[in-house]
Amino acid sequence: MPQTSTSGAIPMRPFGRHDLKISALAFGGHHLGDAEDENTAVQLVHDAVDGGITFFDNCWEYHRGKSEQWMGKALKGIREKVFLMTKVCTHGRDQALAMRMLEESLRRLQTDHLDLWQVHGVTFDNDPDLFIRPGGAAEALTLAKKQGKVRFVGFTGHKDPSIHLKMLATGFPFDSVQMPLNAFDAQFRSFEQQVLPELNRRGIAALGMKPLQGHGEAIKKGAISAEDALRYAMSLPVATTITGMENSEVLRQNLRLAQGFQPMPAAEMQRVRDSVKQVAADGRFELYKLSLKFDNPEARLTHQFPLDMQQVEVKEMLAATENTGHPYPKPGK
């Protein structure tokens, strides 16, 4: 068995080239919205902070704002203890929309500033062009930083390393970049191979996500253990690994694994990669790279891709917008 420390603090790691540190395990915002109710969510956040997690992830479009609202409530009075990130969902739309979304996020999170603001869901091949165009979301990142509303900026996406590299090629000064990193990714359209070394070279904070491939399908089907999966991801040269913890049991397991965490030796990482090699090769456990499954409705609408009416996010969107087909905040609001 791999050695797993059961005591000690969660290691703190540098946030890229900047002179500050964040916890090696981070609290995912999407799953917070899956918690049983608001009280449970608040308790989860408090327990996470007490357990040594400092990095909190969120996003404007998670559960139609519920994830941000619950996190805002939970962080009341302890805001300064955490490094707070949320994401903006322009999906190619303009700076003005991004700034309206920022105001909404700040209000829901009950704070006057974010530690990190990232462009969400850079997923389609032309998203980098739309981001960097005059009047695009890139200008919102610059403006928000100048106004002191956000300290650092970055982007995230789960689709293809080539799209991440295209974002980096725009030359925009990102502080962080988020991507799927796990033992399956290691050998299939690999962010680990193609993007991570470039971030390390540039001193950009690498934020790993989907250590359990999103919803843990591979674990349910017995392809990998949760412990191997999370330890593999946390052993990579990243600033932190973001994972969802929608109930106290998952949170407890994660804390146990992260407190006093020692990275896997190279040979053990190779063993984990080898153990999933066959099923990694066609991407069956990385549907976020191959299908629309993890693409949010706002992104699909902007790019005129079909909606999947069974998808919970689509149902939430339709309910929240009274079937208007206009999921974005209106100008002037």
Next chain:
Amino acid sequence: MGIISTSLAAQLRDGSNIPKRNLGNTGLQVSIIGLGGYHLGSAKDQNEASKIVDTALDAGINFFDNAWDYHDGRSEEWLGVALKGKRDRAVLMTKVCTHGRDKQTAMRMLEQSLDRLKTDHLDVWQIHEVIYDNDPDLIFRPNGAIEALVQAKKDGKVRFVGFTGHKDPAIHLKMLSHGFPFDTVQMPLNCFDATFRSFEEKVLPELNRRNIAALGMKSMGGSGEMVRHGAVTAAEALSYAMSLPVSVTISGMESPGVLKQNLDIARGFQPLSSAAMQSLRDRCRSEAADGRWELFKTTKKYDGDVGREQHGFPKATELPA
């Protein structure tokens, strides 16, 4: 002499004015438009399907596409009935759906296809839906589907062999990298593909260089999506595809109306000038850039259940796109 004089001679012979082209180096000549097998199974009934096939044959279409898994065999059955007594007038193709399974599975599927198509041989047999990143490895493994292609040819059950897929040029190139003597290769070719994960740019020149017959498909997006949503007209879309250096463009025609529309475009067809092709590419470029009209490349929407099952992916009902 070159392709054009041969084509004219062929047209004179069969009295039609749908141009014909060489099918690579097979010695066969095929009409520039082929009848797609999937949509044939979407026709109203056998009678309508037979009428579509008859009309197509009489109009000069001689290339007929199909696949073992289309409508669970109905497409092959209907085409088999429709071609009864006319088999010799058709260049008949169908596809095998091993999706990584072995040679024996492929040979069993071949017998089923021959049975449904009521013939003792195929003109072309292709490996269907090479769309998963590891499909080339599985096909070329010892006792993989590639050995079935060799065996079937040797047995005289198929004259020529190839493969098809709609996902990514990189996967096609991986298939070609094995150096296997494919006679045909099928792929999406349309005015949006031209500037997005482009088979036209990456695969077509390689096929032309090797004199492998290029078979185009999804000229209008797979089910006419590009036309239905007003991105291009049917005439623009089909003309663009047929102007490429391909042997045939396979198009679904599930009704007499669609057949007539396509015949009107294909009769006496003159390829577009390179300037006209460039202007169409330029017009389509911005909407091509995210793949919205080529969901077969960017989503699971067009991937069949037989392949999903072999690769451990959710069914179409569970993962619609």
